[in-house]
Amino acid sequence: MPSTDEFTGWLGYDAQSVNGNLKKGTFNPKIFTDDDIDIEISHCGMCASDLHTLRSGWGATPYPVVVGHEIIGKVIKKGANVTQFELGDRVGVGAQCYSCLEADCHECTSDNEAYCPEAVFTYAMTYANGDMSYGGYAKTGRYPASFAFKIPEALTSEVAAPMMCGGITVYSPLKRNGAGPGKTVGIVGIGGLGHFGILFAKALGAEKVYGISRNTSKEADVKALGAEGIIATSEPGWASKWNRKFDLIVSTANNSDMPLHDYLAVLKTGGRFVQVGLPESPIPSLQFRPLINRNLHIVGSLLGSRSEIAEMLELSATQGVKSWIKTYPMEDVNEVLLLMEANKARYRFVLAN
Numbered sequence: 280m281p282s283t284d285e286f287t288g289w290l291g292y293d294a295q296s297v298n299g300n301l302k303k304g305t306f307n308p309k310i311f312t313d314d315d316i317d318i319e320i321s322h323c324g325m326c327a328s329d330l331h332t333l334r335s336g337w338g339a340t341p342y343p344v345v346v347g348h349e350i351i352g353k354v355i356k357k358g359a360n361v362t363q364f365e366l367g368d369r370v371g372v373g374a375q376c377y378s379c380l381e382a383d384c385h386e387c388t389s390d391n392e393a394y395c396p397e398a399v400f401t402y403a404m405t406y407a408n409g410d411m412s413y414g415g416y417a418k419t420g421r422y423p424a425s426f427a428f429k430i431p432e433a434l435t436s437e438v439a440a441p442m443m444c445g446g447i448t449v450y451s452p453l454k455r456n457g458a459g460p461g462k463t464v465g466i467v468g469i470g471g472l473g474h475f476g477i478l479f480a481k482a483l484g485a486e487k488v489y490g491i492s493r494n495t496s497k498e499a500d501v502k503a504l505g506a507e508g509i510i511a512t513s514e515p516g517w518a519s520k521w522n523r524k525f526d527l528i529v530s531t532a533n534n535s536d537m538p539l540h541d542y543l544a545v546l547k548t549g550g551r552f553v554q555v556g557l558p559e560s561p562i563p564s565l566q567f568r569p570l571i572n573r574n575l576h577i578v579g580s581l582l583g584s585r586s587e588i589a590e591m592l593e594l595s596a597t598q599g600v601k602s603w604i605k606t607y608p609m610e611d612v613n614e615v616l617l618l619m620e621a622n623k624a625r626y627r628f629v630l631a632n
């Protein structure tokens with residue numbers, strides 16, 4: 280049974296909601312427990328996952344839904360078991376809001392909370408008791424405190440918001456797959472996640488970082504983000520030119536017609552290809568030969584662990600990593616959705632209450 284409390288948010292009622300058809304209204308959040316906090320939301324970043332979900336692109340969405348999982352705000356209520364926050368603290372919540380955190384959970388005890396069989400994501404999912412999870416396109420949010428994070432003073436709320444999902448989703452695989460000194464790293468897809476890919480690969484000390492984009496239109500941005508340059512996949516022969524140059528590629532491409540075999544061709548022997556973008560349809564085919572001939576590793580990666588989120592925020596604060604954002608009033612969310620659908624973000628839109 281959800282709570283009878285009424286929170287105000289921007290709700291999607293059907294697949295048309297992605298076309299700028301969210302409706303402002305109220306919803307009943309999860310029941311408040313001793314482990315929860317209520318957050319007065321000040322900012323919420325817009326992730327491509329919000330659009331996939333609104334249009335039921337990944338399967339039927341349980342409407343009505345409130346999307347948004349790059350949430351920053353102030354703690355305005357806390358349960359009896361919540362000792363890590365005080366009322367008024369500025370916190371962030373990302374795309375995951377619950378995992379079991381039990382001592383006998385393989386995932387939760389190995390820094391892999393995102394893969395916990397009981398994981399609940401911040402919107403469009405149900406908690407064990409059947410309550411729905413609701414995201415951050417709202418005035419208020421209610422989440423288990425264990426998946427909220429203090430935001431370092433040095434980061435403004437606008438800058439921190441998109442790090443909560445877009446940032447951590449590339450930070451974690453970069454870190455886990457060895458982006459660092461001596462390594463050449465490629466980031467496929469220069470969007471919200473991709474721009475963080477360049478920023479964090481550099482912050483982690485990767486020797487050379489390249490943006491791998493469909494064309495050269497983002498070249499100046501890619502360089503300003505710190506990369507050595509851009510590689511355009513529309514250029515004939517690009518994969519031969521860059522043959523065996525990369526130790527690691529993190530791909531944020533979110534359409535299944537990506538040139539996967541070309542991406543694999545530019546990896547060194549033993550190289551790693553990490554896919555984080557989640558297209559709505561399957562990739563057309565995958566040949567094993569390039570994997571076998573070069574001992575390549577293809578892996579997927581989901582979000583990041585709680586310790587990695589804290590580490591990413593700290594690193595961003597100390598190294599001055601800044602998200603590239605444009606902030607709009609939350610009231611204008613429907614217009615901003617259309618801009619996002621039209622690929623206008625450079626590189627993240629943030630909604631502000």
Ligand code: NDP
Nearest residue numbers: 327328468469470471472492493532533534556557581582
């Ligand atoms: P954006 O729309 O901001 O960026 C996606 C980028 O992908 C585009 O900018 C484009 O870059 C590239 N792209 C688009 N179509 C193609 C194509 N056909 N071939 C190659 N590249 C393409 O989205 P986000 O960065 O917000 O999200 C990216 C994906 O990651 C989404 O699917 C999202 O749901 C998913 N995601 C996954 C998470 C996880 O835990 N694994 C967490 C969060 C999001 P360019 O113009 O440079 O080619």
Ligand code: ZN
Nearest residue numbers: 326328444445
């Ligand atoms: Zn996201």
